Amino acid sequence: MKFEAVTIKDIAKALGLSTSTVSRALRDSYEISPETKKLVLEYSEKINYRPNPIALSLKEKRSRSIGIIVCEIANSFFSQTINGIESIAYDMGYNVIIAQSHESYNREVLNVQYLASRSIDGLLVSVSSETQDLAHLKNLHERGFPIVFFDRIVDEMETHKVIVDNFKGAYDATEHLINSGYKHIAALAGSEYLSITKERLNGYRKALEDHSIPYDEKYIQHCLHGGMLYPEVENALNHLLGLPIKPDAIIASADKLTTNCMRYLKKRKISVPDELGLIGFSNLDLTDLLSPSLSVVRQPAFEMGQLSTELLIQLIESKRPVKDFERRILPPQLLIRESTVKSIPVD
Amino acid sequence: MKFEAVTIKDIAKALGLSTSTVSRALRDSYEISPETKKLVLEYSEKINYRPNPIALSLKEKRSRSIGIIVCEIANSFFSQTINGIESIAYDMGYNVIIAQSHESYNREVLNVQYLASRSIDGLLVSVSSETQDLAHLKNLHERGFPIVFFDRIVDEMETHKVIVDNFKGAYDATEHLINSGYKHIAALAGSEYLSITKERLNGYRKALEDHSIPYDEKYIQHCLHGGMLYPEVENALNHLLGLPIKPDAIIASADKLTTNCMRYLKKRKISVPDELGLIGFSNLDLTDLLSPSLSVVRQPAFEMGQLSTELLIQLIESKRPVKDFERRILPPQLLIRESTVKSIPVD
DNA sequence: TTGTATGCGTTATCAG
DNA sequence: CTGATAACGCATACAA
Numbered sequence: 001m002k003f004e005a006v007t008i009k010d011i012a013k014a015l016g017l018s019t020s021t022v023s024r025a026l027r028d029s030y031e032i033s034p035e036t037k038k039l040v041l042e043y044s045e046k047i048n049y050r051p052n053p054i055a056l057s058l059k060e061k062r063s064r065s066i067g068i069i070v071c072e073i074a075n076s077f078f079s080q081t082i083n084g085i086e087s088i089a090y091d092m093g094y095n096v097i098i099a100q101s102h103e104s105y106n107r108e109v110l111n112v113q114y115l116a117s118r119s120i121d122g123l124l125v126s127v128s129s130e131t132q133d134l135a136h137l138k139n140l141h142e143r144g145f146p147i148v149f150f151d152r153i154v155d156e157m158e159t160h161k162v163i164v165d166n167f168k169g170a171y172d173a174t175e176h177l178i179n180s181g182y183k184h185i186a187a188l189a190g191s192e193y194l195s196i197t198k199e200r201l202n203g204y205r206k207a208l209e210d211h212s213i214p215y216d217e218k219y220i221q222h223c224l225h226g227g228m229l230y231p232e233v234e235n236a237l238n239h240l241l242g243l244p245i246k247p248d249a250i251i252a253s254a255d256k257l258t259t260n261c262m263r264y265l266k267k268r269k270i271s272v273p274d275e276l277g278l279i280g281f282s283n284l285d286l287t288d289l290l291s292p293s294l295s296v297v298r299q300p301a302f303e304m305g306q307l308s309t310e311l312l313i314q315l316i317e318s319k320r321p322v323k324d325f326e327r328r329i330l331p332p333q334l335l336i337r338e339s340t341v342k343s344i345p346v347d
Numbered sequence: 348m349k350f351e352a353v354t355i356k357d358i359a360k361a362l363g364l365s366t367s368t369v370s371r372a373l374r375d376s377y378e379i380s381p382e383t384k385k386l387v388l389e390y391s392e393k394i395n396y397r398p399n400p401i402a403l404s405l406k407e408k409r410s411r412s413i414g415i416i417v418c419e420i421a422n423s424f425f426s427q428t429i430n431g432i433e434s435i436a437y438d439m440g441y442n443v444i445i446a447q448s449h450e451s452y453n454r455e456v457l458n459v460q461y462l463a464s465r466s467i468d469g470l471l472v473s474v475s476s477e478t479q480d481l482a483h484l485k486n487l488h489e490r491g492f493p494i495v496f497f498d499r500i501v502d503e504m505e506t507h508k509v510i511v512d513n514f515k516g517a518y519d520a521t522e523h524l525i526n527s528g529y530k531h532i533a534a535l536a537g538s539e540y541l542s543i544t545k546e547r548l549n550g551y552r553k554a555l556e557d558h559s560i561p562y563d564e565k566y567i568q569h570c571l572h573g574g575m576l577y578p579e580v581e582n583a584l585n586h587l588l589g590l591p592i593k594p595d596a597i598i599a600s601a602d603k604l605t606t607n608c609m610r611y612l613k614k615r616k617i618s619v620p621d622e623l624g625l626i627g628f629s630n631l632d633l634t635d636l637l638s639p640s641l642s643v644v645r646q647p648a649f650e651m652g653q654l655s656t657e658l659l660i661q662l663i664e665s666k667r668p669v670k671d672f673e674r675r676i677l678p679p680q681l682l683i684r685e686s687t688v689k690s691i692p693v694d
Numbered sequence: 695t696t697g698t699a700t701g702c703g704t705t706a707t708c709a710g
Numbered sequence: 711c712t713g714a715t716a717a718c719g720c721a722t723a724c725a726a
Contacts, residue, residue, distance in 0.1 A: 004490075005465055007703055018713045023705060031711060048486075050464035054404045055703035058718050063401060065444070073433065074426040083421045086447055095444050095466070097412070100433055117397035118352055118719095119442070139395075143351075262636050286633045289609050354719055365697045370721060380695060402719035405702050465703095 006049050015043060026051075065095040066312060067115035067123045071103045072228070077255050077283040077301050078126070081150065084305025085124060092313050094121075103191075103225050105130040112136045122146035122316045124308050127154060129191035129226050146315035150308040153195045160311040162304050162328045166196050169297040169332035170203030170253060173279045176295065176334065177249045178211045182277045186219040186240045186247035188233070188261055190226040190254045197222070200253040200281075219247055227257035230264075237264050249277030258282045262294070293337035300330045353396050362390060373398070412442040413659060414462035414470045418450045419575070424602050424630040424648050425473070428497065431652025432471060439660050441468075450538075450572050452477040459483045469493035469663045471655050474501060476538035476573050493662035497655040500542045507658040509651055509675045513543050516644040516679035517550030517600060520626045523642065523681065524596045525558045529624045533566040533587045533594035535580070535608055537573040537601045544569070547600040547628075566594055574604035577611075584611050596624030605629045609641070620685075640684035647677045 008026070012019045017036070025032045025040035026049075057063040066089060070078045082098065089096045097120060099111035108128045113136065116123060125137065125147060134154055141147050141157055148160040177185050187204050190197045201220065208215050221236035223229075233256075240247055252258040258280030265272060272278045272292055282296040307328055355373070359366045364383070372379045372387035373396075379387075404410040413436060417425045429445065436443045444467060448455035455475045460483065463470060472484065472494060481501055488494050488504055495507040524532050534551050537544045548567065555562050568583035570576075580603075587594055599605040605627030612619060619625045619639055629643040654675055 005703095008705095009703075019703085020705080020714075021712055023703095024712085027705085033711060036711080050460070052405075052703050053464060053466045054401055054410060055718090056705085057401045058399075058405050058702090058720095059704055059706090061718075072430070073420070074423070074430045076421070076423070079421040079426040082445075083419070083447070086420065086445065090446075095462075096446075097442050097444050098429075098433065099437075099443075100430070113397070115442075117400060119400040259633055259636070266636060284631070284633055286606055286631055286637070289606065289613060289637055290633075352719095355721095356719075366719085367698075367721075368696055370719095371696090374721085378695060383695080399719050402702090403721085405704095405718090406720055406722095408702070 005052065006047050007052065008049075011040065011044055011047070011049060015039060062121050062316075063095075063119055064093060065097050065120045066309070066316075067097045067099065067120040069099050069101060069108060069111050069115070069123065069125045071101050071126070071128055071226075073098065073100055075255060076285065077151075077299060080283055080301035081126075081305040081308075084302035084307075085309045086305075087302075088306050088309035088313070092309075094313065101128040103129045103228060105133070109136045112140070116140050116145060122148070122312045124148050124150060124312055126150055126152040127194070129194055129224060132193050146312055148308050148312040148315065150304055151196060155195070158325055160308070160315065160325050160327075162308045162311065162330070163195070163199075164299045164304065164332050165329050166199035166332070167203035167206070169281065169299070169334070170200035170251065171207045172203075172332075172334045173251050173281075173295075173297050174204045174207035175211070176336065177251065177277050177279055178207065178213065180249075180273070180277060182249035183213065184219070184245060184247045185213070185249045185251060185277070186221070188227070188236055188240075188250055188252045188257045189220055189222050190257065191224050192222050194226075197253065204251060204253075218243060223257060226254050227252075227260045230260050233257060233260035234264055237261065241270075247276075249273075249279075252278070252280035254281050255283055258294070258296070259284070262290070287335075288337065295337045296335050298333045298335055300333070304330055352399065353394050354399065355396075358387065358391055358394070358396060362386060409468050409663075410442075410466055411440055412444050412467045413656070413663075414444045414446065414467040416446050416448060416455060416458050416462070416470065416472045416474075418448050418473070418475055418573075420445065420447055422602060423632065424498075424646060427630055427648035428473075428652040428655075431649035431654075432656045433652075434649075435653050435656035435660070439656075441660065448475040450476045450575060452480070456483045459487070463487050463492060469495070469659045471495050471497060471659055473497055473499040474541070476541055476571060479540050493659055495655050495659040495662065497651055498543060502542070505672055507655070507662065507672050507674075509655045509658065509677070510542070510546075511646045511651065511679050512676050513546035513679070514550035514553070516628065516646070516681070517547035517598065518554045519550075519679075519681045520598050520628075520642075520644050521551045521554035522558070523683065524598065524624050524626055525554065525560065527596075527620075527624060529596035530560065531566070531592060531594045532560070532596045532598060532624075533568070535574070535583055535587075535597055535599045535604045536567055536569050537604065538571050539569050541573075544600065551598060551600075565590060570604060573601050574599075574607045577607050580604060580607035581611055584608065588617075594623075596620075596626075599625070599627035601628050602630055605641070605643070606631070609637070634682075635684070642684050643682050645680045645682055647680070651677055 008019050008022050012022045022040050025037045086096050101108035105128055150162040153161045205215050223232040223236055227233050252261045270276050279295045283301055287294050287296050355366050355369050359369045369387050372384045433443050446458035452475055497509040500508040552562050570579040570583055574580050599608045617623050626642045630648055634641050634643050
């Protein structure tokens, strides 16, 4: 009893018709008589016929699937983004195929090649923290393959890009720390290669500058894997808190950096905000329950997924010329809670 | 400059060979001369040839893709499971196609039908909290389509199933509350239709029984959507805390129930564990940072994903007869933290 | 060792 | 109104 699917041929044979007639009847073609249509439709219904999407894909040279490449699914920001992606894709009749890079450049390249070898119609990418060489993506893009970047974008390619206003997120967060009375604000940052890291550090720097606080490079620590691994965060914080002039506050500029930073502070019994101010980027669904509740920069992940997918599907369906690319910037949200409030009571 | 992929035919034409020779050379067939092989391989490499997986799928009647249906991707338990699924699928050369039911029966049916219409080779399912009628899955299963259930399984179908020992998880959690001195333990439960809800409530009941604590049905409140929506949790808790004999502790038997329960308690300024004991199922990556840190039952989500996928691929590749199904039960982890510790200091 | 023909499931083109 | 045929890209049985 092997799984055998019913095809148009089976219907044709059973009904004594040709496959083309059946095909046309199923697509409700005007050139088929009502009786034949009825016959075919009823029989198809009865035997539960479903067209084979693979055969269709081969014929139409499109799979109605889009690929997603992210570093980790099990990261609240990305899973929320994927949620948004899926919501639009589903509405537009597209499947969603997911691949993870685990922050590895090699794995990203493999995934891109595999997905793009004609089993997907377009690609949504947030590059890995190791990625510097973009040949694997440029190659595709130059051949006209639809690609949309989100969150972790790259400058060198002209296509749609959807990002959060990372500059503003970091600026606001830093300014909030400043307004709360902190003077020596250090930054826990992600991989130097990532656009988001650069943008966030720029926001941080500008906020310091606007408030006449000297910028010191020693106050910046990078974590190549974006804080995914606790030890890299531990090292970074050990370094920062061991400086001659110890920082009195920290801005953690990515999801995992924020949680692992909190873990470090708890382990070292450093209290927030009394001993150290803290603010972080986080899309976790629980930060409001922390005590003292952490002020966070939250990103509109779901919306980012939706928007990226809309743009990608426009590219795929050639609703607009490929060259007319967009760069959309979504606003982040600064959620103030008691943790960082010293001088200015908010909320 | 439209995206045009290179095919075997192009290679054949360029090299003055037939498509079959090229095909065989690429697959390193023994019947092709070394020179021809070299020629073909080098040229393919040069023009960056990739076989069209869709054509292969059509020919081989397999897509090397597996489908996943879960309620929500943006739920730490499921995103961790998907991570495990992807890790195995990737190693075995399978793509992963994801669909969400959003706890809607209708959407689950649509997704199953769409995915199963021959674009996937097998299906990993965790049913929605609304699902009672299983026709959509039974239908497939009876026709020999490979299906593996994980976490939220169904009794009526004979196929592989991978679950966590929900009975034990809830039993241990309840017992921990009892040992911590609580007498009136209420349960915040998910949808009554779900296997996990039943199993967890059984564990809860048995623990009470073993400790000679009377079981009272009034102490159980169900949330159809598994706590996804705050109001349903709010209602449930309002009800429980409004009972004549108020419960002195609560076991929240699902991820979202746990977080929304905490949210409720914080809002109502009910302190844990002084006013109310609390323990919950949770796979969030942050519970250790809550204060008072919450004792939780954590499920081996990643392993569950891996195991389910291994079993599914065995089914797909007919490594074993379909009828020889397994039911694997993974151990949950009870993580004790200060929140529930009154009489017995642990950790 | 290589080439020719066929089929996977579907639709489009052309004939009748 | 309906049917035969070709084509999508690939692999393979069969011929040479």
